[in-house]
Amino acid sequence: MIKAVIFDMDGLLIDSEPLWQEAEIEIFKQINIMLTPELCLQTKGLRIDEVVDYWYQKLPWANLSPEKVEQLIVAKLIELIHTKGKPLKGVDYAVSFTRQKQVKIALASSSYSKIIQAALHKLNLINAFEEVYSAESEVLGKPHPGVYLTTANKLNVLPQECLAIEDSLNGVLAAKAAQMKCIAIPEPLEYDNPKFAITDVILKSLEEFNDDVWNKINVIL
Numbered sequence: 779m780i781k782a783v784i785f786d787m788d789g790l791l792i793d794s795e796p797l798w799q800e801a802e803i804e805i806f807k808q809i810n811i812m813l814t815p816e817l818c819l820q821t822k823g824l825r826i827d828e829v830v831d832y833w834y835q836k837l838p839w840a841n842l843s844p845e846k847v848e849q850l851i852v853a854k855l856i857e858l859i860h861t862k863g864k865p866l867k868g869v870d871y872a873v874s875f876t877r878q879k880q881v882k883i884a885l886a887s888s889s890y891s892k893i894i895q896a897a898l899h900k901l902n903l904i905n906a907f908e909e910v911y912s913a914e915s916e917v918l919g920k921p922h923p924g925v926y927l928t929t930a931n932k933l934n935v936l937p938q939e940c941l942a943i944e945d946s947l948n949g950v951l952a953a954k955a956a957q958m959k960c961i962a963i964p965e966p967l968e969y970d971n972p973k974f975a976i977t978d979v980i981l982k983s984l985e986e987f988n989d990d991v992w993n994k995i996n997v998i999l
Contacts, residue, residue: 780959780996781939782882784929785872785907788823788889789945790963790984792897793864794855795822801854802829805847809839823948825888825919826851856896863900868984872943873906875987884909886929886942888919888949909933921951926958941995943987950977959995961987 788794799818806813811833821829830848842850876883884907887894891912898904909932916924923937930937942953943961947968953960954976962977963984974980979991 779939780879780881780941780992781935782884782930782933782941783876783879784884784886784926784933784940784942784953784958786942786944786946786949787885787887787894787897789866789965790943791866791869791885791903792859792901793866794859794897795965797855797858797862801851801858805850805854806833808850809842809847811837811839823888823920823946825913826890828919852890852893856893859893859896859900863897865901866984868987869901869903872984872987873903879992882908882933882935884911884929884933886911886913886925888913888925890914920946921948921955923952923956926952926956930956930958943984944977947971947973950974953977961991961995 785791788798799815802818803813821832824832827848830844834844889912891914894910894912909929911925911929911932913919913925916922916928918924926942927937930940937956937958940958941961942958943963944950944953945963945965950960950962960977961979961981962974963981964971964974969982978995981987
C-alpha cells in the first residue's frame with residue numbers, strides 16, 4: 779500500500795526546463811560554449827554541478843572555474859523563476875488529490891535548496907509538503923537513488939511504500955533504483971520514448987492522476 783507520494787519539481791510542478799536551458803545557454807556562451815536546447819536535453823534531470831562537469835569534461839575551458847559557472851547559472855535561473863516561472867498543468871489538483879488519500883507528501887529534487895524555495899514561493903506551494911529535500915545534500919544526484927532513499931527515511935516509510943512522480947528519465951531511473959513505484963509524465967517530445975517503459979504508469983499531465991491511476995499503482999504492489 780502506498781504510504782507516501784514524492785513529487786519531483788523541475789519539469790513536473792514548474793515549467794522550469796525552458797528556464798534552465800535559457801540560463802545554461804546564456805552562461806555557457808560567456809565561456810564560448812554554444813549550447814542549444816537539444817544539447818541541454820543531454821543533461822536533463824542532473825544536478826547543476828553535474829551538468830557543468832559534464833560539459834567541462836567534453837569542452838574544458840579556462841577563463842572561469844566550474845564552480846563560478848555553476849553559481850552564475852543558479853543565479854540566472856532564480857531570476858528567471860521570479861520573472862517567468864509558471865506552474866505546469868494540474869499542479870494544485872495533484873497536490874490536493876494526494877492529500878485526499880491521507881498519505882504523506884514530499885518533494886525530492888535535483889535542484890539546490892535555494893532554487894526549490896524560489897519555485898515553491900512562485901507557485902504558492904511553500905507549505906504544501908511535509909518534507910522538501912534537495913539532492914545537493916547527497917554525494918550523487920539523480921539517477922542515483924540517494925535523494926529518494928533519504929526522503930523516504932525522512933518520511934519514516936519504506937521506499938517500497940512510496941510513489942514517485944517524475945518527468946525525466948534520470949528521475950525515473952532514480953525512483954526505480956530506490957524500489958519505488960513511479961509515474962512518469964514526460965515532456966511531449968519524449969512521451970513515446972521506449973526508455974520510459976521501466977516506469978509503472980505514463981501520463982500526459984498531472985491532470986490525469988486520478989483514482990484509476992491510484993488504484994492501478996496499489997494493485998501493482
